[in-house]
Amino acid sequence: MNCKISEAKPNYSELGNYIREINERNRDLTITNLLGVSMEKTFIPSVANLNGVDLSIYKILRNEQLACKLMSVGRDEKLPVDLYKEHEPSIVSSAYYVFEPKNKEELLPEYLMMWLCRPENDRYIGFISGGDVRGGISWDTFCSLPIKVPSITKQREIVKEYNVIQNRIELNQKLIQKLEECAQAIYKRWFVDFEFPDENGKPYKSNGGEMVLGEFGEAPKGWSSKQLQDLCKVVDSLHTTPEYSSTGLPMVRITDINTGFLNLTNTMRVDEDTFQKFSKNHKSKKGDILVSRVGATFGEFSYAHTNEKFCLGQNTAVIIPKIFDSKLMYTALTTSNTRNQVEAKAVGSAYNTLSLQDIKGLTFVLPEKDFEKITSALTDKFDVLFSNISLYSQENSCLIKMRHLLLSKLATIEK
Structure with missing residues (x-):
C-alpha cells in the first residue's frame, strides 16, 4: 500500500x-x-x-x-x-x-x-x-x-480539441440565455406591466385600460392575486438519503436544480428499486417544474423539457401546473417578483430553507376570468421560444457527453 x-x-x-x-x-x-x-x-x-x-x-x-x-x-x-x-x-x-x-x-x-x-x-x-x-x-x-x-505538444492538441467542444457549449448557453430573457420580457409586459392586448389589440394599461388598487398594488380590473396552490399541485420528495450507484437511473438533487432547463447528464444514479421507491409520490414527465428547498440553490427552479425519467432527491419538490401552461408557470416562477418572495421567506433563518407551505403560498396577479383566452396567443409564443431552448439544451447534453468522453480518454493518451 x-x-x-x-x-x-x-x-x-x-x-x-x-x-x-x-x-x-x-x-x-x-x-x-x-x-x-x-x-x-x-x-x-x-x-x-x-x-x-x-x-x-x-x-x-x-x-x-x-x-x-x-x-x-x-x-x-x-x-x-x-x-x-x-x-x-x-x-x-x-x-x-x-x-x-x-x-x-x-x-x-x-x-x-x-x-x-x-x-x-x-x-x-x-x-x-x-x-x-x-x-x-x-x-x-x-x-x-x-x-x-503527455508532451506539451500533445497537451496543446488535447486542449484545442476540448475548447472546440467547450466553446460550442458556451455559445449555446448564451443563445439559451437570450431566449429565456425574451420569455421573461414578454411575461413581464403582460403580467407585471399589464400591457397585454386589449379587445382592440392595443396595450391595455397605456391605452386607458381600467386599473384598480388591490392587495399587491395596481392591477387591471377583474384581476386578483392567486396562490401557487390554486394553480398547481406541489409534491414533496422523500425525506431520506438513498444509496447512490455508479450506474442506473437519475436522481435529481438540490445541486442539479439551477434556474434553466433540467440537465440530467451529471446527476447521481440509483438502482431500479431505489428509483421506484423515490418515484412513488410522482412519476416524472415533460413539463414538470422542480424546486430546490435548501442550500446554495434554495429557491431555484428547473424545467423538465423532455420525457427522460428521473426521481426526486431529498429536499426537492415538483410543481405540476393544473390550469396554467407549464412554460408560463415556469417563467412566472423565475421572475424577480417570485425571487423576492422566496428570499423574504428566508429572512431570519440561519440556513436558507423553503418549506412546502412557503412554495404553495407564492402569489401571482392573474385574471379572474377568460384566463385561457387572454393567454392563448402568449402560449403560442412560448411554445416557439421553449422549443428552441430545448434544441440548444439537447445539443449541449450531447456535447457534455462528448466532453466527458474526451476527459475519460486522457488516461489512455500516450506521450
Whole structure:
C-alpha cells in the first residue's frame, strides 16, 4: 500500500511533482471580489455576509491559477475546482487551496484543469478519503494523486480539441440565455406591466385600460392575486438519503436544480428499486417544474423539457401546473417578483430553507376570468421560444457527453 504511483501505475506521476501551492494573502485589502467554487467546477460569486470579516487573510487568485476545496470531497464524491481565467485578481476563502503548475512548458494549466475534471478523478478522491470523518483529504494527499502528463505538444492538441467542444457549449448557453430573457420580457409586459392586448389589440394599461388598487398594488380590473396552490399541485420528495450507484437511473438533487432547463447528464444514479421507491409520490414527465428547498440553490427552479425519467432527491419538490401552461408557470416562477418572495421567506433563518407551505403560498396577479383566452396567443409564443431552448439544451447534453468522453480518454493518451 506504500508503493509509489509510478510503481502502481506505469506512465503516471504524482500530481505534486508538477504543481505548487500559492499562499498569497490579501494583506492590503485592495481586492474585494470574493469567489467560491461550485460542485459543477465553476467559480461563483460568494453570497457570504462579509460584515466584520477580515478579508486580509483571504487568498489572492490570479490568472491561470486554480483553486480547490478539499473538505467533504469524499462525502460529495466531487472535487470543487476551477481554473481562473480573468486578468483582474479575485480572492477566495482561506479554506481553499490555490495552486498552479510549476512549469507551464511542462504542464499546461488548461490540461491540469481537464485532468482534475475527470469523473474518474472524483471517484478516486472519494475512495481515498474514506478515513476522514468529514470526507476530506489533506493537501499532501491531493499532491499524491496520479496524473498522466503527455508532451506539451500533445497537451496543446488535447486542449484545442476540448475548447472546440467547450466553446460550442458556451455559445449555446448564451443563445439559451437570450431566449429565456425574451420569455421573461414578454411575461413581464403582460403580467407585471399589464400591457397585454386589449379587445382592440392595443396595450391595455397605456391605452386607458381600467386599473384598480388591490392587495399587491395596481392591477387591471377583474384581476386578483392567486396562490401557487390554486394553480398547481406541489409534491414533496422523500425525506431520506438513498444509496447512490455508479450506474442506473437519475436522481435529481438540490445541486442539479439551477434556474434553466433540467440537465440530467451529471446527476447521481440509483438502482431500479431505489428509483421506484423515490418515484412513488410522482412519476416524472415533460413539463414538470422542480424546486430546490435548501442550500446554495434554495429557491431555484428547473424545467423538465423532455420525457427522460428521473426521481426526486431529498429536499426537492415538483410543481405540476393544473390550469396554467407549464412554460408560463415556469417563467412566472423565475421572475424577480417570485425571487423576492422566496428570499423574504428566508429572512431570519440561519440556513436558507423553503418549506412546502412557503412554495404553495407564492402569489401571482392573474385574471379572474377568460384566463385561457387572454393567454392563448402568449402560449403560442412560448411554445416557439421553449422549443428552441430545448434544441440548444439537447445539443449541449450531447456535447457534455462528448466532453466527458474526451476527459475519460486522457488516461489512455500516450506521450
